[in-house]
Amino acid sequence: MAAPVQIDWYDTPLYYDIIFDEDTGREADFLEAVFARHGRTRGRAVLEPACGSGRLVREMAARGWTTDGFDLNPAMLEFARRRLEADGLSANLWSDRMECFRTKGRRRYDLVHCLVSTFKYLLSEEDALGCLKGTALALKPGGLFVLGLHLTDPACKRPSHERWTARRDGIEVTCNTRTWPPLPRTRLEPMRSRLRVSLPDGSLREQETKWEVRSYTASQLRKLLRKCDDFEVLACHDFRHDPAEIRSFDDEYSDLTLVLGRK
Numbered sequence: 515m516a517a518p519v520q521i522d523w524y525d526t527p528l529y530y531d532i533i534f535d536e537d538t539g540r541e542a543d544f545l546e547a548v549f550a551r552h553g554r555t556r557g558r559a560v561l562e563p564a565c566g567s568g569r570l571v572r573e574m575a576a577r578g579w580t581t582d583g584f585d586l587n588p589a590m591l592e593f594a595r596r597r598l599e600a601d602g603l604s605a606n607l608w609s610d611r612m613e614c615f616r617t618k619g620r621r622r623y624d625l626v627h628c629l630v631s632t633f634k635y636l637l638s639e640e641d642a643l644g645c646l647k648g649t650a651l652a653l654k655p656g657g658l659f660v661l662g663l664h665l666t667d668p669a670c671k672r673p674s675h676e677r678w679t680a681r682r683d684g685i686e687v688t689c690n691t692r693t694w695p696p697l698p699r700t701r702l703e704p705m706r707s708r709l710r711v712s713l714p715d716g717s718l719r720e721q722e723t724k725w726e727v728r729s730y731t732a733s734q735l736r737k738l739l740r741k742c743d744d745f746e747v748l749a750c751h752d753f754r755h756d757p758a759e760i761r762s763f764d765d766e767y768s769d770l771t772l773v774l775g776r777k
């Protein structure tokens with residue numbers, strides 16, 4: 515087979531959506547459960563920064579939430595909009611960047627969430643703080659910011675690897691992701707993702723994306739949060755997204771989901 519096509523995988527939203535959609539229902543159940551437990555506001559308005567293909571936008575809108583989201587990738591936004599329309603659902607979607615978004619003039623939210631390590635796309639402390647500040651301004655006092663990201667073990671010198679397959683409408687997508695240890699000075703982790711797509715007509719497509727994300731240990735994340743006085747840590751979970759399973763905010767495990775309360 516020919517060498518994989520080099521592409522930003524977010525330019526192929528359908529394949530992204532197929533590969534990540536399996537967890538959507540469980541993640542939405544989790545968001546609703548932690549909101550019921552920790553949220554101190556009365557409304558049901560939710561914002562998803564970097565909403566991607568809109569899998570969670572659609573799910574939350576279908577559950578009756580007033581739903582907003584933004585992303586910088588036009589293909590993702592277009593995919594999300596079309597699907598909402600096809601499903602007879604509505605959400606307010608726009609083009610924006612996590613590091614500098616402001617929702618002034620739009621509504622204020624009861625819940626903001628940013629799962630699956632998307633926050634790590636903010637490559638500098640300044641950008642990460644910009645996102646926290648935008649989120650704090652967007653939330654009502656007592657609202658929640660649910661933030662999920664993979665932590666990095668600085669002692670691990672080998673690349674980590676994940677591979678999984680998902681199917682929809684005769685399309686099979688296998689995702690092969692490799693993450694290298696971060697460079698100590700920049701904290702940036704090189705990543706490579708390969709998608710192998712088998713289409714209903716029997717043809718195969720292989721595409722590859724290379725990028726970098728900002729790494730975090732638990733103490734680096736704590737330090738960042740201390741620089742932004744707007745949030746308090748209310749609970750910590752992991753990517754199993756089991757609301758009954760409370761974890762500690764430390765480096766004992768690699769996939770952390772924080773429930774932050776807007777002061």
Ligand SMILES: C[S@@+](CC[C@H](N)C(=O)[O-])C[C@H]1O[C@@H](n2cnc3c(N)ncnc32)[C@H](O)[C@@H]1O
Pocket residue numbers: 524534562563564565566567568569570584585586587590610611612613628629630631632635636
């Ligand atoms: C891993 S996907 C997550 C999508 C969605 N939140 C979900 O849970 O499926 C990451 C998304 O972040 C978007 N993105 C990356 N950097 C961004 C930035 N600085 N501002 C806004 N969106 C960004 C990408 O276009 C992509 O859609």
